[in-house]
Amino acid sequence: MSAQVIDGKAFAAKVRAQVADAVGKLKSEHDLVPGLAVVLVGEDPASQVYVRSKGKMTVEVGMKSVEHRLDVDTSEADLLSIIKSLNEDPTIHGILVQLPLPKHLNEDLVINSIDPAKDVDGFHISNVGLLGTGQKSMVPCTPLGCLMMLRDHHGSLSGMDAVVIGRSNIVGKPMAQLLLGDSCTVTIAHSRTKDLPDVVRRADIVVAAVGRPEMVPGDWIKPGATVIDVGINRLDAPEKGEGKTRLVGDVDYESASEVAGAITPVPGGVGPMTIACLLANTLTACCRANGLDEPEGLTA
Numbered sequence: 612m613s614a615q616v617i618d619g620k621a622f623a624a625k626v627r628a629q630v631a632d633a634v635g636k637l638k639s640e641h642d643l644v645p646g647l648a649v650v651l652v653g654e655d656p657a658s659q660v661y662v663r664s665k666g667k668m669t670v671e672v673g674m675k676s677v678e679h680r681l682d683v684d685t686s687e688a689d690l691l692s693i694i695k696s697l698n699e700d701p702t703i704h705g706i707l708v709q710l711p712l713p714k715h716l717n718e719d720l721v722i723n724s725i726d727p728a729k730d731v732d733g734f735h736i737s738n739v740g741l742l743g744t745g746q747k748s749m750v751p752c753t754p755l756g757c758l759m760m761l762r763d764h765h766g767s768l769s770g771m772d773a774v775v776i777g778r779s780n781i782v783g784k785p786m787a788q789l790l791l792g793d794s795c796t797v798t799i800a801h802s803r804t805k806d807l808p809d810v811v812r813r814a815d816i817v818v819a820a821v822g823r824p825e826m827v828p829g830d831w832i833k834p835g836a837t838v839i840d841v842g843i844n845r846l847d848a849p850e851k852g853e854g855k856t857r858l859v860g861d862v863d864y865e866s867a868s869e870v871a872g873a874i875t876p877v878p879g880g881v882g883p884m885t886i887a888c889l890l891a892n893t894l895t896a897c898c899r900a901n902g903l904d905e906p907e908g909l910t911a
Contacts, residue, residue, distance in 0.1 A: 613868060613869060614838070614867070614868040614869070614870070614871040614872055614873055614874040615764075615872065615873040615874075616868075616873075616874065616875075616876055617760055617764060617837075617839075617873050617874065617875045617880060618879065618880075619756070619760065619875055619876075619879055619880040619881055619882065619883045619884050620879045620883045622759070622760055622763065622883075622884065622887075623756075623883035623884045623886070623887035624883075624887075626759065626884070626887040626888070626890075626891060626909070627668065627671070627672055627887050627890060629891075629906065629908065629909060630672045630887070630890045630891055630894050630906075630909065631671070631672040631673055633894055633906040633909075634672055634673040634674060634894060635673060637894075637897065637898075637903075638673065641901065641903065643897060643901060644673070644674065644675050644702070645674045645675065645704050645705070645893050645894050645896070645897035646674065646675035646676075646677065646700075646702045646703040646704050646705070646893075646897075647665075647669050647674055647675070647676055647677070647703070647704070647705040647706075647707070647731065647889070647890075647893045648677040648678070648679065648697045648700075648703045648705065648706050648707070649662050649665055649666065649676075649677070649678050649679070649707050649708075649709060650678075650679045650681065650690070650693060650694070650697075650706070650707070650708045650709065651678070651679070651680050651681065651709045652681045652682075652683065652685050652690065652708075652709070652712055652713055652716065653681075653682075653683035653712075653713050654683060655711070658709045658711075661709065662678065662680075662709055664886060665707075665886055665889065666678055668886055668887075668890060669890065669893075672890055674890065674893060674894075675702060675703075677697075677703065679693055681693075683713050684713075684715075685713075685716075687715070687716050687717065687720070687721070690708075690716065690721060691720075691721065691724050694706065694708070694721070694724050694725055695724070697725075697729070698724075698725065698726040698729065703729065704729060704893055704896040704897040704900055705729055705731035705889075705892060705893035705896050705897075706725050706726070706729045706730065706731065707731055707732050707889065708721055708722065708725070708732075722734045722735060723735055723736055727749070728749075728896060728899065728900060729896055730749050731749060731752070731889055731892040731893050731896060732749075732751060732752065732889075733748065733749045733750045733751035733752070733755075733785065733892070734751065734780070734781070735749070738750075739780070739785075742785055742788050742789075742911075743788055745792060749892055749895075749896065750785065750789065750888075750892070750910060750911045751781060751782070751785045752884075752885045752886075752888040752889045752892060753781065753782050753820075753841060753881060753884070753885045753888070754782055754785040754786040754789050755789070755884075755888045755891070755892070755910070755911060756881055756884025756885055756887065756888045757786060757789075757818055757839045757841065757881060757884070758786075758789045758790070758793070758911060759884065759888070759908075760839065760875065760881075760884065761793075761816065761837065761839065762793070764837060764873055765837065767793075768790065768793040768794065768795050768816070769793065769794040769795075770794060770795070770796070771795050771796070771815040771816055772795070772796050772798075772813055772814050772815045772816070773787075773790045773795040773796065773797050773798070773814055773815065773816040773817075773818065774797075774798045774800055774810060774811050774813075774814035774816070774817050774818070775787045775790070775797065775798070775799050775800065775818045775820065776800050776801065776807075776811065776817070776818065776819045776820065776821045776826075776827065776861070777799075777801060777818075777819070777820035777821040777822070777841070777861075778799055778801045779820065782820040782841055783799060783801075783820050784799070786818050786820065787799050789911055790816070790818075792911060795816065798810060798814070801821065802821060802823070807831075808830070808831045811827065811831040811832070811833075812831055812832070812833050813833065814833060814836055815833065815835075815836055815837065816836065816837050816839070817831075817832065817836055817837070817838045817839070817862075818839045818841065819838070819839070819840050819841060819842055819860065819861035819862050820841035820842065820861065821842065821861050822842060822844070822861065823842070823844070823861055824842065824844035824846055824859050824860075824861065825844075825859055825860070825861070825862065825863040825864075826842075826861050826862075827861055827862040827863065827867065828863045828866050828867070829863060829865075829866025829867040829868075829869055829870045829871075830866070830870075831867075832867050832870045832871050833870075834870055834871075834872075835871070835872040836870075836871050836872060837871065837872055837873045837874070838862055838867055838871045838873070838874040838875065839875050839880075839881060840860035840861055840862040840864070840874065840875050840876075840877050840880055840881065841860075841861065841881050842859070842860040842861030842862070842877065843858060843860070843877060843878070843882060844858070844859050844860070844861070845857070845858060845859075846859055858877055858878050859877055860875075860876075860877030860880070862874070862877075864876060864877065891909040891910065892910070894906065894909065895909060895910050
């Protein structure tokens with residue numbers, strides 16, 4: 612068999628179109644424009660590309676986009692002062708501090724200084740606790756995107772056996788909470804899990820987010836399972852020329868796609884959904900801040 616490819620790029624475009632439609636209605640019916648502020652400290656090339664893409668797509672869906680680009684040696688006090696001003700700005704509904712931060716800055720302190728209601732990354736300790744106890748929260752963008760794709764593919768996830776490979780605070784743990792919320796039976800596995808191949812083989816849903824290139828081969832996958840590959844890893848690709856690289860996931864796509872029922876590719880799978888869900892979270896935050904109904908299908 613050959614797996615159905617879950618096209619994250621196409622699905623993300625659909626989500627962005629939903630967001631744009633809802634933003635248009637907010638403007639016409641309530642004279643409201645959702646606002647997203649992104650704070651970038653330093654000149655990390657990957658972060659710069661990501662922030663530029665976020666800004667472009669924010670404007671494309673009709674939202675207000677604000678960027679604060681700060682020197683790499685910006686003090687913690689200055690950064691916290693900017694976040695405080697954004698917390699107090701009624702035209703800003705979402706605040707995102709691009710990670711990683713320079714080493715002299717305390718990431719936990721910075722993230723937890725963001726108003727939880729504006730924490731569109733879903734990293735604030737209050738949102739982590741709300742998600743973990745099944746209450747309304749801001750949900751981390753990448754796990755939310757994975758959940759949206761799984762719901763779209765399967766409809767109901769109730770009763771399915773899910774294995775999340777990876778225990779990070781950004782993907783693994785919140786992903787498990789979201790799957791529990793949709794009534795899956797969930798195992799969080801990781802690189803030190805005993806008999807990891809056997810654990811993965813029993814899963815109807817596999818979410819790979821361990822950060823190791825092509826770690827999960829096809830013979831770990833249960834026939835017909837759905838595989839969501841969160842990994843983005845660069846490997847040398849001398850066949851493309853000197854110094855060239857190629858992107859691969861945490862799953863060996865070639866062998867897994869011969870066994871799985873459905874699979875996300877890398878690139879073009881989970882990646883595009885992250886920014887789409889950031890926009891969805893900003894819209895959700897704006898609606899909540901103004902006591903309005905949230906658009907359906909754009910949050911957990």
